[in-house]
Amino acid sequence: MDNNYLNDLINETQSRGGGLLLNFNEKPAVVVLTVEKYNELLQKPDVVFKQQMVLGDMAEQVSEKGKILVTGGAGYIGSHLVRQLLEHGYEVVILDNLSTGKKENIPAGASFIEGDLKDVNLLRDIFAAHRISAVVHMAASIEVEESVREPEKYFENNVGNTEKLLVAMNEAGVKKIIFSSTAAVYGEQEKMPITENSPARPNNPYGYTKLLAEKAIKYYTKYAGLKAIIFRYFNACGCDFDGSIIPTHESHLIPIVLEVAKGIRPHLQVYGGDYKTFDGTCIRDYVHVLDIAKAHVAALEKIDGMDNFNIINIGTGRGSSVKEVINAASEVLNKIIPMEIGARRAGDSVITVADNTKLKQILGYELKHSDLETIIKTSWNQISNKVSAALS
Numbered sequence: 360m361d362n363n364y365l366n367d368l369i370n371e372t373q374s375r376g377g378g379l380l381l382n383f384n385e386k387p388a389v390v391v392l393t394v395e396k397y398n399e400l401l402q403k404p405d406v407v408f409k410q411q412m413v414l415g416d417m418a419e420q421v422s423e424k425g426k427i428l429v430t431g432g433a434g435y436i437g438s439h440l441v442r443q444l445l446e447h448g449y450e451v452v453i454l455d456n457l458s459t460g461k462k463e464n465i466p467a468g469a470s471f472i473e474g475d476l477k478d479v480n481l482l483r484d485i486f487a488a489h490r491i492s493a494v495v496h497m498a499a500s501i502e503v504e505e506s507v508r509e510p511e512k513y514f515e516n517n518v519g520n521t522e523k524l525l526v527a528m529n530e531a532g533v534k535k536i537i538f539s540s541t542a543a544v545y546g547e548q549e550k551m552p553i554t555e556n557s558p559a560r561p562n563n564p565y566g567y568t569k570l571l572a573e574k575a576i577k578y579y580t581k582y583a584g585l586k587a588i589i590f591r592y593f594n595a596c597g598c599d600f601d602g603s604i605i606p607t608h609e610s611h612l613i614p615i616v617l618e619v620a621k622g623i624r625p626h627l628q629v630y631g632g633d634y635k636t637f638d639g640t641c642i643r644d645y646v647h648v649l650d651i652a653k654a655h656v657a658a659l660e661k662i663d664g665m666d667n668f669n670i671i672n673i674g675t676g677r678g679s680s681v682k683e684v685i686n687a688a689s690e691v692l693n694k695i696i697p698m699e700i701g702a703r704r705a706g707d708s709v710i711t712v713a714d715n716t717k718l719k720q721i722l723g724y725e726l727k728h729s730d731l732e733t734i735i736k737t738s739w740n741q742i743s744n745k746v747s748a749a750l751s
């Protein structure tokens with residue numbers, strides 16, 4: 360804030376007998392008082408000051424917890440995280456281009472900026488206008504199959520745009536980042552469960568570009584004083600308990616299984632039934648999206664005391680085959696789910712199961728919602744809401 364502006368503010372305040380209403384950064388009104396008026400009001404028993412600040416801090420008043428920029432906050436995982444952050448007292452700014460994200464997923468308490476990460480001037484403006492304490496970087500292109508067909512899109516969005524974000528953060532002096540990475544960086548592994556030290560050998564462009572983004576972040580932690588937590592999520596699934604968040608990727612297994620159960624699709628196509636697993640279908644580690652979101656809140660509370668660069672798996676340590684998921688859904692919902700075994704799909708790993716020791720030991724986070732029954736029931740609520748909305 361420059362001195363002329365401050366002097367004008369003080370003169371204006373005094374000319375109004377000590378009180379002036381202002382709006383800052385689209386926030387509700389702020390009252391500015393002269394010291395005399397402030398002291399006078401303090402004597403009155405019916406006047407309560409909710410929050411106070413000195414003039415120097417007036418450019419922006421941020422909650423004690425801090426203000427978090429969530430890129431991709433209108434997406435499936437991002438919008439669950441945004442709700443958790445708001446519940447825990449954080450302020451939230453979302454940057455999302457709505458390429459897959461949904462405006463309806465953005466809660467009223469968050470500030471939303473519709474725009475693209477590739478726009479570095481927009482990033483600069485955001486950091487200038489908001490006192491951001493940490494960034495959660497979720498925005499990305501995330502479809503394995505599409506990445507095989509259009510790798511250049513994945514290099515640009517997942518690597519190039521992450522680099523732009525890092526440049527803008529560095530210029531603005533924002534020093535903390537939590538990055539959404541993926542089990543896809545591990546690719547095919549002999550040893551299960553997969554630890555963070557297992558060799559990264561992605562077998563598709565999606566995983567490869569996420570690994571490159573991790574490395575760019577690591578560079579900034581070494582040479583630019585950044586602190587980072589890289590979360591490698593395994594298979595995110597489930598939904599908030601009220602089922603209000605709209606999923607963004609209809610290609611994921613559990614929503615498809617439930618759509619078959621609902622009669623929206625005639626049957627389930629299983630990609631490959633001849634893998635070397637106990638029932639021939641691929642095995643994955645399904646983790647509830649609420650556990651992912653809550654682990655981020657735990658991470659924000661701990662990051663200051665952690666090493667500069669941390670990689671942490673978010674998974675359950677338990678694998679479920681495709682057939683097991685279908686059987687569990689059939690049992691929980693008491694419905695028959697017809698399936699057909701089809702050809703294998705390009706880029707799929709056979710078994711992916713996380714070792715989650717670091718999640719528990721470093722962040723002290725214990726999973727609360729990641730049993731198959733809760734996952735199926737919460738997804739079912741969401742799909743039932745969608746069907747009722749379509750019928751009404």
Ligand SMILES: NC(=O)c1ccc[n+]([C@@H]2O[C@H](COP(=O)([O-])OP(=O)(O)OC[C@H]3O[C@@H](n4cnc5c(N)ncnc54)[C@H](O)[C@@H]3O)[C@@H](O)[C@H]2O)c1
Pocket residue numbers: 430431432433434435436437454455456457458459460461474475476477496497498499500501516520539540541542591592593594595596607608
């Ligand atoms: N869903 C999973 O199972 C899973 C597993 C591992 C990792 N992840 C990672 O978690 C993150 C979130 O995934 P999701 O499942 O919520 O996907 P999503 O597609 O729902 O969310 C991504 C969001 O980013 C936005 N976005 C994409 N490119 C952008 C750009 N250039 N500028 C601004 N906004 C942009 C999209 O509109 C969307 O809202 C991704 O980084 C993904 O790689 C997801």
